[in-house]
Amino acid sequence: MKTIKGPAIFLAQFAGDEAPFNRLDTIAAWAAGLGYTGVQIPSWDARLIDLKQAAESQDYCDELKGTLADNGVELTELSTHLQGQLVAVHPVYDEVFDGFAVPEVRGNPSARQAWAVEQLHLAAKASRNLGLTDHATFSGSLAWPFLYPWPQRPAGLIETAFDELARRWRPILDAFDEAGVNLCYEIHPGEDLHDGITFEMFLERVDHHPRCHILYDPSHLILQQLDYLGFLDVYRERIKMFHVKDAEFNPSPKQGIYSGYQSWTERAGRFRSLGDGQIDFKRIFSWMAAHDYDGWAVLEWECCLKHPEVGAREGAAFIRDHIIEVTERAFDDFAEAGSDQAANRRILGLD
DSSP: OOEEEEEEEEOTOOOSSTTTTTTTHHHHHOOOOOOOOEEEEETTTTTTOOOOHHHHOOHHHHHHHHHHHHTTOOEEEEHHHHHHHHSSSSSSHHHHHGGGGGGTTOHHHHHHHHHHHHHHHHHHHHHHHHOOSSEOOOOBBSSEEEEEEEEOTEEEEEHHHHHHHHHHHHHHHHHHHHOOOOOEEETTTTTSSSHHHHHHHHHHTTSSOOOEEEEOOOOHHTTOOOOOHHHHHHHHGEEEEEOEEEEEEOSSOOOOOOOOOGGGGSSSSSOTTSSSOOHEEEEHHHHHHHHTTEEEEEEEEOSSSSHHHHHHHHHHHHHHHHHHOOOSSSSSGGGGGOOOHHHHHHHHHOO
8 A cells, every 4th residue: 555645735825926925945945834745836827937948948847846855845746727727718708717828818719728738738748857747737618608408408519519628638638648647637617527427528538548637626526516435436547636625515595506606605615724624534535545546635725714824734734644654564464373375275174
């Protein structure tokens, strides 16, 4: 068995213009000071990484890893959540998602998509240069506005959307395969890949691509009322990344999953800091230990109530306390009587 690595922290929710969150060295030192041993870097944040340079320069990548090591952490993965979102955007979201792209392609959906695809190709090369094996992203969405079928969807609409989604992503998956890196889609509402069924629909269309994998985040599953523990068994072979994020779902006579357009604090389903929600992390970490999960436990902090720095501080201890250092021997080895094949046959009355 293998012991899961961690604790690590996704830096997207913490990077900012104020020290220590505005530079890679200082935010790394901050994370290490809280007890984190790894950091996951959002590749769109130029304060933390130059993605193009990382794709083109091994020296730059070596320097980046050296900066992290000097400050007490290592790099777990890169993320292209924002760029991945822009690989597939339904026109109804054009203006809302424009802010995810660089200014020169805003207002031009085709140029924005081309930029996003280029970013994913850069991320594949950068991940290879950084010695990483996994990468986090979003799938984007063409069909999300048609999630709830009223009026009834035209026949073939969803199939057409997923055919196109697969067509756009297949060359990107091939680029990650060439780089030797797994592309892990975060299963997330708002994305066309938002549950197990939609992941399977996509996986089939990319011919079960060897680099098409899952970033497991139980918070997005409980808010949809999925069996987030059973999900681990069903998709065991495809789960390559793990965001440790908590959530709670408290339906009322007035609202349920859709939450009545309320703010985060008023929703039936809310993200919470680790330990404040309903996710059974003891069982998740036990599953990871029992099934040789070979990856990192990465805090993605999102909470509608708690201050982020408090959540980060508590999160490091929470993950550390839940990681199971796996045993190298069975607990009842002391009772081993010793035997061999001949003895086994005698015991069974076969000789």
